[in-house]
Amino acid sequence: MADVNQKLEKNVQGRYYVTSVCIGCNLCAEIAPENFVENLDEGLYFGHCYVSKQPADKQEEALCLEVMDICPACAIYNDGLKNSN
Numbered sequence: 541m542a543d544v545n546q547k548l549e550k551n552v553q554g555r556y557y558v559t560s561v562c563i564g565c566n567l568c569a570e571i572a573p574e575n576f577v578e579n580l581d582e583g584l585y586f587g588h589c590y591v592s593k594q595p596a597d598k599q600e601e602a603l604c605l606e607v608m609d610i611c612p613a614c615a616i617y618n619d620g621l622k623n624s625n
């Protein structure tokens with residue numbers, strides 16, 4: 541289980557965030573592109589995704605919850621909670 545302290549620095553402030561256990565599969569950015577993007581800055585977390593914008597409506601919220609559920613690395617949290625994979 542990921543430590544919530546492993547939150548990636550690039551996440552915007554807010555309820556949703558990605559942690560360092562992300563494996564960079566890019567699934568979240570494909571399904572919820574309004575809220576998740578791949579980190580293309582060189583460095584330790586190159587290729588990992590992070591939350592670029594918190595969900596602004598019910599549709600975005602639903603997609604964020606969906607990617608939280610299907611993230612293969614269980615790297616996406618919502619207020620310190622994660623999926624139950």
Ligand code: SF4
Binds near residue numbers: 568569611612613
């Ligand atoms: S779905 Fe999970 S493992 Fe894949 S890029 Fe997004 S946060 Fe990382």
